[in-house]
Amino acid sequence: MSPLLRVAGIEKRYGARIGCTDVSFDLYPGEVMGIVGESGSGKSTLLNCLAGHLAPDAGQVIFDTRHMGPVDTVTMSEPERRMLSRTDWAFVHQHARDGLRMSVSAGGNIGERLMAVGDRHYGRIRAAALDWLDRVEIDGARIDDRPSAFSGGMQQRLQIARNLVTGPRLVFMDEPTGGLDVSVQARLLDLLRGLVRRMGLSAIIVTHDLAVVRLLADRLMVMKDGRVVESGLTDQVLDDPQHGYTQLLVSSVLQV
Amino acid sequence: MIDIRDVSKSFTLHNQGGAVIRVMEGASLYVAPGECVALTGASGAGKSTLMRVIYGNYLAASGSVLVGGLDVVRAEPREILRLRREVLGYVSQFLRVVPRVPTVEVVAEPLLALGVDPEAARARAEVLLRRLNIPERLWSLSPTTFSGGEQQRVNIARGFAHAYPAMLLDEPTASLDAENRAVVLDLIAEAKARGAAIVGIFHDVEARMRVCDRVVDVSGFTPGAAA
Numbered sequence: 362m363s364p365l366l367r368v369a370g371i372e373k374r375y376g377a378r379i380g381c382t383d384v385s386f387d388l389y390p391g392e393v394m395g396i397v398g399e400s401g402s403g404k405s406t407l408l409n410c411l412a413g414h415l416a417p418d419a420g421q422v423i424f425d426t427r428h429m430g431p432v433d434t435v436t437m438s439e440p441e442r443r444m445l446s447r448t449d450w451a452f453v454h455q456h457a458r459d460g461l462r463m464s465v466s467a468g469g470n471i472g473e474r475l476m477a478v479g480d481r482h483y484g485r486i487r488a489a490a491l492d493w494l495d496r497v498e499i500d501g502a503r504i505d506d507r508p509s510a511f512s513g514g515m516q517q518r519l520q521i522a523r524n525l526v527t528g529p530r531l532v533f534m535d536e537p538t539g540g541l542d543v544s545v546q547a548r549l550l551d552l553l554r555g556l557v558r559r560m561g562l563s564a565i566i567v568t569h570d571l572a573v574v575r576l577l578a579d580r581l582m583v584m585k586d587g588r589v590v591e592s593g594l595t596d597q598v599l600d601d602p603q604h605g606y607t608q609l610l611v612s613s614v615l616q617v
Numbered sequence: 618m619i620d621i622r623d624v625s626k627s628f629t630l631h632n633q634g635g636a637v638i639r640v641m642e643g644a645s646l647y648v649a650p651g652e653c654v655a656l657t658g659a660s661g662a663g664k665s666t667l668m669r670v671i672y673g674n675y676l677a678a679s680g681s682v683l684v685g686g687l688d689v690v691r692a693e694p695r696e697i698l699r700l701r702r703e704v705l706g707y708v709s710q711f712l713r714v715v716p717r718v719p720t721v722e723v724v725a726e727p728l729l730a731l732g733v734d735p736e737a738a739r740a741r742a743e744v745l746l747r748r749l750n751i752p753e754r755l756w757s758l759s760p761t762t763f764s765g766g767e768q769q770r771v772n773i774a775r776g777f778a779h780a781y782p783a784m785l786l787d788e789p790t791a792s793l794d795a796e797n798r799a800v801v802l803d804l805i806a807e808a809k810a811r812g813a814a815i816v817g818i819f820h821d822v823e824a825r826m827r828v829c830d831r832v833v834d835v836s837g838f839t840p841g842a843a844a
Contacts, residue, residue, distance in 0.1 A: 389695055547716035554715060558730065577713050580694045594673060594694040601675040606629025612632070 363425060365390045365531060365563050366411075374408050379587040380406035384420070386582065386592065388496035388529070393557055394565045395578030395595060397571060397610070403587035405535060410451050411565065412533045413442045415485045423548040424449070424531070447477050451524035455536035457516035461508050461523065467494065468504040470523045478527055497552060514545035518552065523557060532557075532564040538573055550576055570616055574600060583607045618783050618814030619648040619671065624690075625669055626663075626841075640666055644680070644838040646816070650782070653805065653815040657827040658778060658836040662835030663700055664818045668785050670705050671816065673697040684783055702730050706784040708776035710791065712768045720763075721746065721756040724774045731779060738778075745774035748800055766792050777804050784808060784819035790824045802827050 364387040366484060373380035381403035388394055396404045409415040411422055413434055422434045426449065430595050434442055453459040471490040480486055491501050496520035499511075508516050515536065524532065537553065538546040557564055568576060571608070574581055574595055581599070582592040583606065591604040602608045626641040633675065641663050648654050669675040671682055673689045682689040684813040685704040687696055701707070706727075714723050721742050724731075730740035748755055749770040760771045769792055776784070789805070790798045798821070805828045808815065818827035827833070 393694060406775075544716075549718050551715045579698050593676075594697055596674050597676055597694075600669070601628075603629075603676065608631055 362389060363431075364388060365392075365425050367421070367423040367431070368411065369418050369421045369423070371407065371410055373403075373415060373417045380405070381410070381584070381587040388531075388563055388565065390529060391405055391514055391561050392580065393562075393566065393578045394420060394580045395574030396565065396567045396582045396584060397570060397574055398568060398584035399610075402584040404584050407584070408535055408565065408567045412450065413446060414452075417479060418423075427530075441550065449530050450525060451527075451529040453520055453524055453532060453533040453534040453537050454518075455507070455539045457513070457520040460520040461516060463507065463509050466505045466507055467499065467511070467519055470508060470519060471526050474523055474526050489521075493526050494519075496556070497522045498548070509513055510592070511550055512545075513551065514541055517541060517545075519558070521549075521553070525560070525562075528560070532562055534564060534566040534568075536564065536568050536570075538570065539568070545575075553577060570594050571599060571611065574608075583610065618685060619646070619652050619816060620681075621646040621667075621671065622681050622683075624667075624670060624682060624838075625678045626675060627655060627678050632827055638684040640842040641670075641835075641838045644670075644835070646734070648814040648816055650812040650814050651669055651806075651809050652831070653817065653829045653840075655808055655817055655819050655825045655832045657832050663835045663838060665787065666840070668745050668787060668816065670703070670819065671788070672705065674783055695716075702727070704782050706776050706779065706781035706800060708786045708789050709774055710769075710773075710787050711771075712772040716759060716761050717759050719757045720751065720760045720771055723760055724778055727775060727779045741775065741778055745777060746771075747775050750797055750800070766797070769793060770797060772799055773804070774776040780808070780811060781813060782815075784812045786819075787822060788818050790819065790821045796833070798824065 364386040369385050369555050370371055371384040372382040386572060387465060398404045406598060410417040417435060423431045424434050425431050434445065449453055468487060468490040471493050472486040475489060491504060494501050499518055508519055511519060540547055541549065550573065578595045581595040582589050583598065585606045591602065591607045598607060599611055602611050622645050624641065624644040627639040630636045636802055644667060656667060656694060657665055666675060670677050676721055677690045680690065684700060687700050689697060721739060724745060725738040725743035728741060729735060751767060751770055773789055789801050802824055
């Protein structure tokens with residue numbers, strides 16, 4: 362099996378300041394990788410470089426495309442990258458309103474993604490939207506409601522539906538459970554885990570919540586000051602951290 | 618099936634003056650298919666540490682841990698994950714699950730992860746839950762609110778859902794009544810009969826005598842002990 366994503370030597374600078382540097386890893390199909398670190402550690406910068414939202418100053422992000430095989434997404438043209446981000450990638454934002462169109466109905470939010478990849482059949486699009494509302498546990502009767510009328514947890518689930526309806530292979534998530542009540546978080550985690558397994562998705566999840574990565578991620582990367590200080594199997598990194606910073610991070614979590 | 622050679626383990630506490638705690642040296646152990654080996658030794662001697670090293674949860678400092686031919690000490694995360702899915706089961710003392718997931722799905726999950734048909738996985742989960750005397754009315758509820766003994770039995774059901782060729786059992790009979798304890802010992806005997814290699818911690822001496830073929834005292838792996 363070949364990697365779905367090969368990241369080599371990614372670096373992003375903001376003037377003299379390092380956003381992230383020297384980041385390399387392979388991600389295989391079906392793998393879920395967590396990236397943890399405190400605010401300012403460079404984890405979101407890295408995620409945005411990987412997802413094509415930011416242009417890295419150095420390095421390669423080689424994605425195994427369906428039709429052309431492995432391609433460096435850093436050097437591909439903007440339209441190509443935009444198409445890839447519609448067909449093969451998904452990006453789940455921390456704040457659902459950044460990933461949704463608040464003035465468009467729930468069904469429209471899902472359908473829009475399908476239309477962006479060329480689907481024009483109204484009945485089929487609406488059926489897919491209903492199917493996805495059901496999968497993310499939103500009552501189909503709400504299909505014509507705008508997301509502004511939804512709770513935070515529902516908005517987040519709708520954002521996930523909008524992202525996954527096109528059957529992507531790689532999902533980027535930036536603090537997907539951040540800002541939600543604990544009970545809503547659990548429901549979302551359960552949902553994400555099920556979707557990842559059933560769809561065979563690969564995912565990269567940025568979070569500062571170690572409990573979230575323990576439940577969702579197979580592998581973990583710990584970042585500090587823009588660099589990866591430790592990586593490995595999630596439970597091994599959390600239960601037997603080797604780097605001083607990871608030890609500090611793990612020992613700082615309040616036990617419940 | 619499980620072949621541990623000259624394993625050492627130490628912890629470096631970077632935030633406490635870089636103190637290095639050596640907890641294990643020269644640990645070697647071979648477990649054949651169909652064999653059950655009990656780890657013994659006083660509390661703190663390193664029984665759980667050795668189990669965690671075998672599972673890849675703790676990173677060994679040196680030596681090799683071969684499980685089904687894969688060296689856990691040097692393997693990539695995805696290789697260890699595959700090993701855990703297909704080859705090496707682990708019944709820990711604590712149940713760690715996503716809240717809200719029904720008990721029957723918690724138990725069926727190892728099979729679903731292997732791609733077993735959901736109906737068949739659910740059926741197998743129900744057989745185990747019934748054997749372990751978890752009342753049927755609880756199956757659709759999350760085990761997070763269950764009593765300690767019930768959680769333990771859910772954990773065991775989950776651990777035995779897939780017929781792993783190798784298994785680690787951490788006090789599988791602790792906090793169980795006589796009836797459920799007997800069920801667990803039967804499950805272990807059945808696993809041995811189909812050829813599973815098992816390493817376990819059994820404080821329950823009678824249980825240990827019933828299912829274990831050998832006893833290995835891990836005090837022999839404590840640094841300085843052999844000298």
